[in-house]
Amino acid sequence: MPSYTEDSASDSSFEDGNQAQSVPLLPFQSWSPSALKETFSSPTTPAWPARLPLPPVVRRRCVLLTITLLGILGGVPLLLSSRLNSVELERVPPSAPHKADINPPAPPAVTLPPVVVEEVVSVEGDALPVHLRPDTYLEGLSATAHFRDSLRNDTGYMTSFLSAGWTNDQITMGNLIYLSMITGRIPIIPPFTSHINEQASPLPYSDIFDVPRMVLALNTPILEWHMIKDLEHLQTPDARDELGCWNIWEVDNMQSTGPRGSYSTELLNLDISYTRAPANVKLIPNFEHDSHSTFWSLAKLAFPDGRAEALERPNENPTRPSSNGLVCYDYLYYVCALDPFEFERDYSPMWREVMVHAHWNAVPQRLAEEYLRHTFHLPDGAPIPPFIVIHARRGDFLGWCGDVPKDDCFAPLSAFARRVREVQEEVRRRHGVYVPASRVVMTGDEKDARWWAAVEERGWRRLNHAGERTAERFGNWYPVILDAVVQSMAIGFVGTDRSTFSHMARRRVTDWNNGAVRLVKWGTIGADDH
Numbered sequence: 001m002p003s004y005t006e007d008s009a010s011d012s013s014f015e016d017g018n019q020a021q022s023v024p025l026l027p028f029q030s031w032s033p034s035a036l037k038e039t040f041s042s043p044t045t046p047a048w049p050a051r052l053p054l055p056p057v058v059r060r061r062c063v064l065l066t067i068t069l070l071g072i073l074g075g076v077p078l079l080l081s082s083r084l085n086s087v088e089l090e091r092v093p094p095s096a097p098h099k100a101d102i103n104p105p106a107p108p109a110v111t112l113p114p115v116v117v118e119e120v121v122s123v124e125g126d127a128l129p130v131h132l133r134p135d136t137y138l139e140g141l142s143a144t145a146h147f148r149d150s151l152r153n154d155t156g157y158m159t160s161f162l163s164a165g166w167t168n169d170q171i172t173m174g175n176l177i178y179l180s181m182i183t184g185r186i187p188i189i190p191p192f193t194s195h196i197n198e199q200a201s202p203l204p205y206s207d208i209f210d211v212p213r214m215v216l217a218l219n220t221p222i223l224e225w226h227m228i229k230d231l232e233h234l235q236t237p238d239a240r241d242e243l244g245c246w247n248i249w250e251v252d253n254m255q256s257t258g259p260r261g262s263y264s265t266e267l268l269n270l271d272i273s274y275t276r277a278p279a280n281v282k283l284i285p286n287f288e289h290d291s292h293s294t295f296w297s298l299a300k301l302a303f304p305d306g307r308a309e310a311l312e313r314p315n316e317n318p319t320r321p322s323s324n325g326l327v328c329y330d331y332l333y334y335v336c337a338l339d340p341f342e343f344e345r346d347y348s349p350m351w352r353e354v355m356v357h358a359h360w361n362a363v364p365q366r367l368a369e370e371y372l373r374h375t376f377h378l379p380d381g382a383p384i385p386p387f388i389v390i391h392a393r394r395g396d397f398l399g400w401c402g403d404v405p406k407d408d409c410f411a412p413l414s415a416f417a418r419r420v421r422e423v424q425e426e427v428r429r430r431h432g433v434y435v436p437a438s439r440v441v442m443t444g445d446e447k448d449a450r451w452w453a454a455v456e457e458r459g460w461r462r463l464n465h466a467g468e469r470t471a472e473r474f475g476n477w478y479p480v481i482l483d484a485v486v487q488s489m490a491i492g493f494v495g496t497d498r499s500t501f502s503h504m505a506r507r508r509v510t511d512w513n514n515g516a517v518r519l520v521k522w523g524t525i526g527a528d529d530h
């Protein structure tokens with residue numbers, strides 16, 4: 001069985017690169033925030049960020065409107081109660097016996113309730129409370145050539161950089177935000193620079209996630225690098241900024257001889273000076289097979305006493321200039337409160353306090369709904385019935401199989417089918433609906449047409465990004481993004497064990513939809529037998 005290693009550059013359901021290197025990406029010379037916004041924005045996209053506060057009269061109207069809406073919503077439970085009392089509950093088919101390797105027989109025709117697509121009225125950046133608005137913690141009305149000119153002298157900030165695949169980078173950002181919260185600092189989020197391919201432009205966090213909604217849920221302001229540094233003119237000779245950062249990577253990885261490399265620092269035109277962190281930040285001392293630090297061992301370095309203590313030992317912690325106003329760490333993927341890779345667990349504080357609130361914004365959400373209607377052959381605007389999603393990650397995981405042949409290493413479709421049946425039954429018991437094979441959607445990175453033909457033989461559907469020309473129409477990020485959004489909308493999910501892409505979908509389906517979830521084990525013949 002291959003060892004657990006989720007440091008692969010590619011952690012999505014589509015091929016997005018090879019193993020992470022010290023400096024993983026090539027420069028993107030054609031990128032600018034304005035061009036990116038023009039590509040992905042729509043008239044309904046929230047205005048984020050905004051620097052100017054709302055006038056008092058508008059704020060008063062917002063308060064009155066909120067009170068009125070609350071009064072209206074207060075009567076909804078009564079209406080629903082009377083409605084439910086007058087309608088006979090839908091009956092669902094009983095569980096039927098089935099053979100080991102086929103889909104269960106279709107039950108009598110049942111009208112399935114549609115997927116409840118959460119309609120969230122996104123909060124405009126200007127409408128946030130004053131203590132959550134980005135402009136409250138920034139100088140001036142626009143980003144500046146040098147980031148320090150945008151930051152306040154009376155405010156503490158924190159940042160880090162990205163150096164993995166898209167899902168791992170989401171986890172890194174979640175760790176950054178959580179670490180900022182427990183230290184009372186404001187996170188500054190870098191754009192995504194994952195290994196989709198060399199042509200995928202950097203992507204601001206707020207182009208995908210509903211940041212105003214997240215900020216309200218966290219009661220914590222969030223900044224992005226494009227708010228504090230003018231990214232339109234990064235390559236001018238005088239745009240380079242010096243910044244001191246803590247070098248965690250060299251401490252946590254005993255074979256490493258330096259900090260974790262990141263294209264983020266080149267993209268942002270930063271000249272980084274690193275201070276090696278104290279040895280006690282490593283979760284398991286002198287253990288070469290783990291790379292984790294704990295949140296509070298790193299948080300200590302963000303406080304004056306902890307910083308001073310670390311810098312008292314220059315022989316142990318070679319010292320270069322480090323910042324106090326903007327605390328920086330080289331890489332925050334391998335951070336936990338208690339256990340390595342605890343983001344997979346329901347007790348993960350990073351997930352419970354931060355990432356559970358990272359919902360998609362309107363652009364990818366609506367595109368995912370459109371793709372699902374095409375997949376299920378539904379007319380435009382039709383409600384989407386409950387569905388189950390499979391994520392079969394195979395392509396880049398082949399490197400973990402070692403000497404085990406591919407067909408023996410990867411789980412067969414029969415193993416996924418068995419888990420799908422379990423999910424179908426749990427959804428039937430929990431929600432009172434049966435999801436047929438025609439409402440099972442496969443997502444995956446397999447290139448073999450024969451494998452996909454076997455998927456279709458089971459009656460399952462697929463998101464056809466090639467046929468939809470997803471990358472050509474929306475950019476190279478979107479095949480991966482839409483897979484993730486569709487997965488998060490499902491009432492049931494079957495994923496691939498040890499894939500962070502599957503783990504993230506599993507957490508979303510569980511906590512957002514009260515869905516049924518399973519993971520399929522792999523690595524040897526019969527690995528998922530049970």
